[in-house]
Amino acid sequence: MGEKVRDSNPCRSNLGAWGSVTRAMDLGPAILRIALLGVLGCATRPAPAPPPAQLPPGCAANLAGSYAHAARPDYQYQATDDGGTLVLRLAVVPPDGGAAMVDPSAPTIVLHREPPRFSGSTRARAFPSSSTEGCVVRFPTDVVSCAGGGLTLRTSMAAAVDPSCGAPDGGGYSEPQEQRLVRSASPDGGR
Numbered sequence: 218m219g220e221k222v223r224d225s226n227p228c229r230s231n232l233g234a235w236g237s238v239t240r241a242m243d244l245g246p247a248i249l250r251i252a253l254l255g256v257l258g259c260a261t262r263p264a265p266a267p268p269p270a271q272l273p274p275g276c277a278a279n280l281a282g283s284y285a286h287a288a289r290p291d292y293q294y295q296a297t298d299d300g301g302t303l304v305l306r307l308a309v310v311p312p313d314g315g316a317a318m319v320d321p322s323a324p325t326i327v328l329h330r331e332p333p334r335f336s337g338s339t340r341a342r343a344f345p346s347s348s349t350e351g352c353v354v355r356f357p358t359d360v361v362s363c364a365g366g367g368l369t370l371r372t373s374m375a376a377a378v379d380p381s382c383g384a385p386d387g388g389g390y391s392e393p394q395e396q397r398l399v400r401s402a403s404p405d406g407g408r
Contacts, residue, residue: 275363276335283308283317284367287397293317294326294398302337303328303360305398326370328360335360345378352382356390367399 279298284305286292294305295317305326308317328337338355345352358372377389 272330272332272335273360273362273364275365276330276360278363280363280368283401284398285401287367287399293401295319301330303330303335326358328358335363339372343376343378343382345382346380352378354378354382354384357393359393361395367397370396370398372396 281298284294293308296305306319307323309320310317324341326339336359339358342351343354356373361369371393373390375391
């Protein structure tokens with residue numbers, strides 16, 4: 218009758234032992250060590266960031282205005298610039314020498330500032346056969362420089378298109394060439 222009954226539940230019997238173990242542990246120094254390691258880890262210098270991507274020289278400026286092709290001054294362009302995209306539209310000069318007028322069906326150059334590149338495409342209408350209504354062909358175009366009072370572009374001058382206005386295998390573009398557009402004098406300074 219005076220016998221002690223042992224608890225048969227091991228979880229309950231270990232619970233008392235675990236409580237004494239946790240009471241014996243002092244967590245303060247452990248937390249201090251972890252915090253100290255975290256601070257020391259943060260004190261190390263991070264790897265240097267890569268230099269910011271740069272556009273070609275002069276290309277961050279507002280490039281809106283009038284331009285003429287350096288080799289063909291009768292090829293004149295009207296440019297609009299929203300700070301991210303530059304659009305150049307070929308303007309037609311009337312035979313009497315009057316003011317150039319933008320022709321909506323004429324080639325258009327659309328260029329996007331996405332550092333380190335300033336690129337896009339020249340869009341022109343092609344007529345691969347007399348029975349088609351024509352189609353838009355895009356020539357890859359890159360800005361090389363915006364310095365020296367104009368723009369230097371690199372683009373293909375020709376592309377092969379099949380009768381259905383598709384590009385043949387391999388793209389079919391001619392070797393890209395540099396084209397220089399010179400800013401034209403205008404009353405507002407071309408801006």
